[in-house]
Amino acid sequence: MKKLVFIALFFVSLSSYSNDSNYVFGWTQLKDAELKKPRGGTTVGEKVTLDKEPNDLWGKLQNSELTKFEKDRLAILSMEGRYRVYFDFMETMGFVEGYIPTQPYQSWATEYVKVIEDEKDFISLQHITVMYFKQADGETSEPMVMKHWRQDWKYEDSIINTYAGNNTWVYNRIPSNKKTGSWSQSVYQVDDTPRYQGYGNWIHLPNFSSWEGNETWRPLPRREYSTRGDYDVMIGTNIQTITPTGWVHEQNNKKVITENQVVLAKEIGIARYERIKDFDWQVGFDYWSETSDYWKRVRNVINNKLDNSSTFKLRPPQNAEPLWSKLFMMADQHINGEIIQDNDIEEVINNYSLNN
Secondary structure, X not given: OOOEEOXXXXXXXXHHHHOOOOOOOOOOOOOOHHHHOOEOOOOOXXXXXXXXXXXXXXXXXXXXXXXXXXXXXXXXXXXXXXXXXXXEEEEEEEOOOOOOXXXXXXXXXXXXXEEXXXXXXXXXXXXXXXXXXXXXXXXXXXXXXXXXXXXXXXXXXXXXXXXXOOOEEEEEEOOHHHHOOOEXXXXXXXXXXXXXXEEEEEEEEOOEEEEEEOOEEEOOOHHHHOOOOOOOEEEEEEEEEEEOOEEEEEEEEEEEEOOOOEEEEEEEEEEEEXXXXXXXXXXXXXXXXXXXXXXXXXXXXXXXXXHOOXXXXXXXXXXXXXXXXXXXXXXXXXXXXXXXXXXXXXXXXXXXXXXX
């Protein structure tokens, strides 16, 4: 089966979500059926088998003799795995006169999460998407693979790059009274440029492990900036909770116009990562094996700029070609045996960024 590299930056929703009668929590009073119908595509994915056996690390988290730091690390490491993911976002309230909520958003993916760095106080998790689609003739499509987002976790971090709007991140220090016992979470786009960073503490109960971050500014996700032009920044919090067979990522976001600090609406979001088995991930494994060294060099260039700059700004696409497209094409060239030098990577990133 031929491998296809999937670099479109969106997910499509299951066709079952297009049912007009689908219940949408929170807006039962709306008369307009279209506003209650979740938006997204109509593509159906390959049938998957859930792995209902508890994760080994979940069992280890129940060990009362572990220190909190050891449990923190186990919780982060337990997010590694092979998953079906459902993404659900819905506006819950509006704050301007006559505001009408937008359609809820639902999508799905199959992706695996891989630990790519594991040091005592630092863990990096790379998400790789591998998707199969049911076609009109009933056949299954060739696999599509994409390097997706990345999350880095650092214990008692001292510095953080805060999103300030207008594709700009500002170097800040975490207050000393806040960093003790905390973990920072840094979220990166598919091309390893920053998205947002926050910090918070893991809480562990006998059968419950969850992390909640501070409120952070963040650029609009693709599901919004491709359809919305009435606000320019999200301000939100993350909660990540470990379950016996996966994990759940919750968001509570405000949609804000930065010019006058007007909040248009609030939304809730939830992504459920459920472990699956008997799924063919090989094209994803192959892609990462062939490109991981290239992407490590990309990370090094970007992280060096972030760590040694007071501000970091991404420029608009050059000649209508976004940075992610250039970097993914270079990854393909690397796969094909072309020599990609570190200065080639840095030159491309310099063309799309400013830092001082």
